[in-house]
Amino acid sequence: MNCSKIKDVLSAFIDGETDSSTNATVQAHLLRCPECRAERDRIEKIGARLRNLPPLTAPSDFEYRIYADIRNRVSSVHSRNRLNWRTVFVPAAAMMVGIIIGSIQLRSPAEIAGGGAGQSMARNLISMSPVTTDSEGLREYTIDTYIPGYSTPVTVDAIPDENEMVQPDRNRSGQSGNYASSQVNRYVLDQVPMRVGYERTIY
């Protein structure tokens, strides 16, 4: 191979992506050709310069921003597929009690959903999980729902006002079976500012 042919394969050679016979040819050429050696060194040097560039690191609120973004999109999808919140609210509220307790105990969403509240819609709530805790310590949750007949994402409507929120009393949590717990914590529930849900594809 002449120099120009060598230069065509030099890049792949440096990357270890040439076959053994090409490797042997290039190696032999490099031994006797200072110009191609210099070219190889330049390529390697530029690669090293790229690798040595000072890296960026994620800002501390990167995760928060991602979840906020997800929440906004889910909410905006919701506005196009609005359900009457009351149709969803009651079973959802019953489930919320479970979520709150579940989150305190860090139970898996599947476990929580598995112990479903047994209400008409509740069987359609297949999983739920806390999303994030924002800077003020307010908890937000997604409620992943599967509601037959809706192929697009649906949202369990944001509760318009805390006062309308079903408060967690012991009886209610008792009804929801598995969630009965002495850890029902009204304080936490009172801080839930909104709840969103969307349909997740069932695999």
Add this chain to the structure above:
Amino acid sequence: MITSDDELMCRFQKGDETAFRRLLERYQDRIINFVFRMLGDEDTAMDIAQEVFVKIYLNAGRYLPGSRFAPWLYRIASNLAINEIRRRKRWRFISIDESASSDDRNYSFELADESATGADEVLLQKEASDSIEKAMTKIPVKYRAPLVLREIEGYDYDEISQILNIPRGTVKSRLNRGRALLKTALYRVNPALKTAAL
């Protein structure tokens, strides 16, 4: 033991939110840097990287269990970065030409920076960094993407071919051409590197 990406994705598909967070933690810096090297602009890179993970979250159902997560992730990232570059091109008349029809030699390079005289080593290094960053933005994105994936991310040709959805032979030729273009761009941005660097 380290949980594999695939296992975390599968767990996330089943509703385990912490699995997503672990993937995020594992890849956030790499994706931010990948996008940053593609775009050369920190703020936009953060926004695009954010978008990448939002897409992963919302499209988790499209991930095929048992397949490799990282190439899928980088593919989303490179698509978004390329879209961003195209979007900018529509907004500004900048010549980071990446259309297949154009001649590679048509780029309008900026005037070379004044090279430092009598600068100390640290300053020279800083300048070299700035120069290569600048040079990267001068070459077409179709060459930039494989260069970043190869030189910074360390992917092999088959992986790059998967990520960018181009044949392996094209990866090879774009890396070859991309390196030549980057070298030319670098020496134009900072001629001092031509002799000093080697």
